[in-house]
Amino acid sequence: MSDASGAERELWTRALAGEGEAFGLVFDLHRGRVLRHAFWHLGNRHDAEDATAVAFLELWRRRADVRVVDGSVLPWLLVVTENVCRNVARGLRRYRTTIGALPRDARPEPSAEEAALGRASVLESGEALLATTIRGLPTTTRALVALTAMEGYSVSEAAAAVGISVGAAKTRLSRARAALRDALPADRPDARRKERSS
Amino acid sequence: MTIDMDPVFAAALRDVLVRRAASAAPARRPRRRLWIGAALGVALVGGAGVAAAELRGLPGSEVVEPVAKPITVDGVGPLRIDLGPVPEGGTAVTFALTCRSAGSFTYPDGASSSCASFDAGGVPSVTSEEVPLAVLDGTVFALGASPQARWTLTLTYVHAERAPLAVNARGETYGVAGEGSEPDLIAAIATNGREGYVRRSALDAAAGANASTPAEALAWQDAHAGKTFYIPVYESDGETVIGTFAVGGP
Known part of the structure; x- marks a missing residue:
């Protein structure tokens, strides 16, 4: 655990220094947890993906203020996710163009039943x-x-x-x-x- | 059923994040960075800041060196700024735009940004990037802005050059991955904190990047959702294993 958090701290430091790929790795590390947390609130994959995107874009925009807990930015990300999920439309406002331009798979939304199952699984x-x-x-x-x-x-x-x-x-x-x-x-x-x- | 992100969306989002981090000046003090570079003639790694100095010299990293003093302009609304003649060695212009109010902005390379709200007490939002000379109108940097938008823009002629990738005894290239740089061995940090390289082929395989159609990506995702893959981290020789790199997972 301390190794992992040390590695993440280092990744975050490198990302702050302008190493884009390091920020990509931070995204890889936490996107699953953030998405599940958002899905738990929203029950809709599309909205949960939007909320996840906002959380990571906010992580970067507010990087000077991020509180790193035990070497990890995940708790801060989850707090932001909580706030975004309260009002997805408001959270999206700043990034509407950016997120709107991201391509999506043609995959259909899960049915209500699948969504409920997915929600239960988290x-x-x-x-x-x-x-x-x-x-x-x-x-x-x-x-x-x-x-x-x-x-x-x-x-x-x-x-x-x-x-x-x-x-x-x-x-x-x-x-x-x-x-x-x-x-x-x-x-x-x-x-x-x-x-x-x- | 496990919830996972649409792989197409996730890949595009990741790309946006990587670009954003790579093109941003360090938080808080972008101007000072340029001055330090100019004063000491130090070569800074692309998007550099204090810690990036550690990366200096890594093969494949971009070296950006100011070739003129930064020009700082405060303004309201759109403006065309003549930067004057290109100094010898100049290949690009770096800019850092700080919002002083809400507004949207467009840049000569077609990029755009906006400050949706302005929090007077917070850290001002800084957008910074490097644009090639070719996108300027002669030597004029044309900033597009909404009429009431207040801003501060710092522009600097720079010489930008990507250091060549290195080649190990096995004939594999190694270094920092980035735009136009695709080494066989990509610089990475192992879970034990040691710095080394992961093999691109292993990373792509573990990250599902080999899928070429949405259907393939879907199949890959169904098979791998929520799993963590561990790939070896090597010295630059591509043989000596010094740690492990984790890909994906919860």
């Missing part, structure tokens, strides 16, 4: 409920929940990615848990147990 059963209740949370909190509950990051890593202190992140997460608990239907004991144990 979710644990408890997370499906989370997905429906997470949307009402404030932006920063939502990113914290997404990173910790969905993507498996620690609270301190998630805090670093969104740029707040660990203490503040814990407070927000604990409030979010309370809110989510209230939002969960009473007949889903599994989901409740998952929330309490985390």
Whole structure:
């Protein structure tokens, strides 16, 4: 892990220095995770691809401000993806021409059934409920929940990615848990147990 | 079913990202870079910044050397800027445009950029690129801009030249891959952090780049979705393995 994060840190440094292919390799490393995260929210491959493109273009545009967590830009990318997914149309505005010009395969969109299956494949059963209740949370909190509950990051890593202190992140997460608990239907004991144990 | 990106879209997006990174000045201080280059006569690697100095001398890397002092112009809306006579050795012009307000811009090579919103507190958006002299109107750099767009443009005559690829004892070329440079062994960093080269044929095979039709790309994708491939990283001799390079995967 430390080798991998060291290698990624180096790639990122080289990309910042203007080595295009290094940025391409950063894209190769993370495009799968970012796409799945976007798909999880949007349930539509076309939109998820657009959101992924915006996330990586933003990664480059805002490169001076990117927070690298444990050698990786992935947490930051996922936070941006969260925000883009909230309003894909708004996220696309800056890059409409760029993304609109990208060619696409003639492959049809997956059917609704396939989409649901695809969505399920990136979710644990408890997370499906989370997905429906997470949307009402404030932006920063939502990113914290997404990173910790969905993507498996620690609270301190998630805090670093969104740029707040660990203490503040814990407070927000604990409030979010309370809110989510209230939002969960009473007949889903599994989901409740998952929330309490985390 | 595993969700994966449309391979055609992914390849095109990757290309855009690679170009963007390769053509951008280092964040924050593009002007200073040019001055340093001019003052010291140091050859900087294409799109260079501080860390790129480590790349200097790698075969196949582009060497861009200013041959004149940068010209900086502040303006509003479109403008034609006469750069004056081309200095000896000049082959291209580098430009760095900083948005001072929202607006869209077009450049002599047909490229365009836009600043959709301007965040006064943030880092200004910088677009930078190198254009060949042939796209200028004589010695005039014609900047297209929306009427109210405010901008700062820095232009420099440069000598740009791609260092030749090197050849190892096996007869394979090696160096940095880029526009017009397709070495057999491509400079890469192994997962252990060591710098070496991956064989292009192995990289292409692992990345599914050999598909020549959408149908082939689809078949390849179905067979390889979500898998990570590891290919060896060699010394420049193409034989001594010094590490592993990971391609694809989750």
